[in-house]
Amino acid sequence: MKTRRPASGRWIEGWDPENEEQWERSGRRIARRNLVLSVLSEHIGFSVWSMWSVLVLFMSPEIGLGFTPGEKFLLVVVPTLVGAVLRLPYSYAVTRFGGRNWTVFASTVLLVPAVLAFVFVQRPGTPLWVFLLIGATAGAGGANFASSMTNITTFFPQRRQGWALGVNAGGGNLGVAVVQLLGLLVISTVGDTHPAYVAAVYLPLIAVSALLSSLLMDNVDAVRAEPGALREAAANRHTWWISFLYIGTFGSFIGYGFAFGLVLRYEFGSTPLEAASYTFIGPLLGSVSRPLGGKLADRWGGARVTLWSFVALAAGTGGLLLASWAQSFxxxxxxxxxxxxxxxxxxxxTYKLIPAAAAAEAEATITSGGEAAAAFARARRISGATIGIAGAVGALGGVAINLAFRSAYEGGGGSGTIAFACFLGYYALCMAVTWYVYLRPARRTPGVPAPVREPRPAHVR
Structure with missing residues (x-):
């Protein structure tokens, strides 16, 4: 392994995290340094992306921005949608330009939505379409997730990817909770008429993140995608099964994170201060639990943990329905x-399923007489492309959740009961898919494909 510094930035050649000697000698240190900086960039990206879930709580006739409930939900739908759409090209961009180079760009471009929000969000009489355009630029923050995850998966060996991807994503997801805590701080100290203060905090943070990424991150040759990798991933059935499941997990996280404050306002008539006092708790705990989900998946298998997560999500949604009917805040x-x-x-x-399913297919290829190095190289290539597709599709779940809430609360009345019932039905479908594709015993019936099983964790072999 060697490092060169061309004009386009530092590149590490011969990167192979599966090589134990290389990993222990220098690979672990390099991987963790890049992980820390990746978390920082992704964290700020998530904060900018979800900033509108906070800014809409400030919007009222008192500051000349009296939008309806439906319009406010639309303001959180737009950045969610744009972030989802941009995830695919962001994932590809890492393989084209390198992880370090793209992280510097992706961090710097966040200055656009932050500056625009700072300038316009306190300007009385600003029309809705202006805010929709500004919210659309904030979608770039959500796209950071795909490029960051694609980059980090190349730094760590397969046996550690559940933990590494969990830490990277969890640290990024914390940005949702942090921006909501910042909104609470602003409302509780200077009142709910100064939303520009929220955007102002991120201007220097974005600049620092871009500078540190430029100075300390690395590009690795292993992240380079061969032509056709995206098409190859799109043709793999597991890409779409995992994307379907990720709609239920990440779609829930980001959809609920964007909508929670508005749901409290329209379900219970909460004030902006009351809503902001609770909105950060869920995203905070959800972000912290993500690495735990990856670690449990490393130990017990991604499919088992995913199945029980959906069972519990369905039960929790049932509790939410009961609380809504009882009007118990x-x-x-x-x-x-x-x-x-x-x-x-x-x-x-669920994200652990991506490298696990690819590795299982590689093992099957080797068993059938295929060449090991080529099989595992394909697995790594497929994993990187699948992360981009699943991240993009999964984020669309957040769009669906906010559209469901918009329909439920349109006009300032109504209840979220119908929306919650729809979410419950989707979790039931996800349970069925997880079991059928990844956990059911292999069948011998002609014409019925057996599920591709995850490699069993070492402690249960």
Whole structure:
């Protein structure tokens, strides 16, 4: 392994995290340094992406921005949608330009939505379409996730990817909780008429993140995707099964994170201060639980942990329905918080399925007489591309959740009961898919494909 510094930035050649000697000698240190900086960049990206879940709480006639409930939900739908759409090109960009180079760009571009929000969010009479455009630029923050995860998966050996991807994603997801805590701090200290202060905090942080990424991160040749990797991943059935499951886990996390404050306002008539006092708790615990989900998946298998996560999500949603019918504020907040924790666990375990399913297919190829090095190289290539596709599709779940809430609360009345019932039905479908594709015993019936099983964790072999 050697390092060169061309004009385009530092590149490490011959990177192979599966090589134990190389990993112990220098690979572990390099991987962890890049992980820390990746978490920082992704964390700020998530904060900028979810900033509108906070800014809409400030919008009122008192500051000349009296939007309807439906318009406010639309303001959180737009950045979610754009972030989802951009995840695929962001994932590819890492393989084209290198992890360090793209992280510097992805961090710097966040100055656009932060500056625009700072300039316009306190300007009375600003029309809705202006805020929708600004919110669309904030979608770049959500796209950071895909490029960051694609990059980090190349730094760590397969046996450690559940933990590494969990830490990377969990640290990024914490950005949702942090920006909501910042909103609470602003409202509780200077009142709910100064939303520009929220955006102002991130301007220097974005600059620092871009500078540190430029100075301390690395590009590795292993991240380079061969032509056709995305098409190859798109043709693999596991890409779409995992994407379907990720809609249920990450879609829940980001959808609930963006909507929670508005749901409390329209379900219980909470003030901005009351809503902001609770909205950060769920995303905080959900972010912390994501690495735990990855670690549990490393030990017990991603499919097992994912299945039980969906079982618990369904039960938690049932509790949410009961709390809504009883109009119990405390039970409602508690049930919502539990859903965040469970979605975090499911996020970690579902993403572990990506390298695990690819590795299982590689083992099957080798068993059939295929060449080992080529099989595992393909597995790593497929994993990187699948992360981008699953991240993009999964984020669309957040769009669906906010559209469901928008429909439920349109006009300022109504209840979220129908939306919650829809979410419960989707979790049931995810349970069935997880069991059928990854956990059911292999069948011998002609014409019925057997599931591709995960490699069993070492402690149960």
């Amino acid at each position: 405390g039970a409602f907040v508690a049930a919502f918080t539990v859903l965040f924790v469970l979605s975090g666990l499911g996020n970690g375990s």
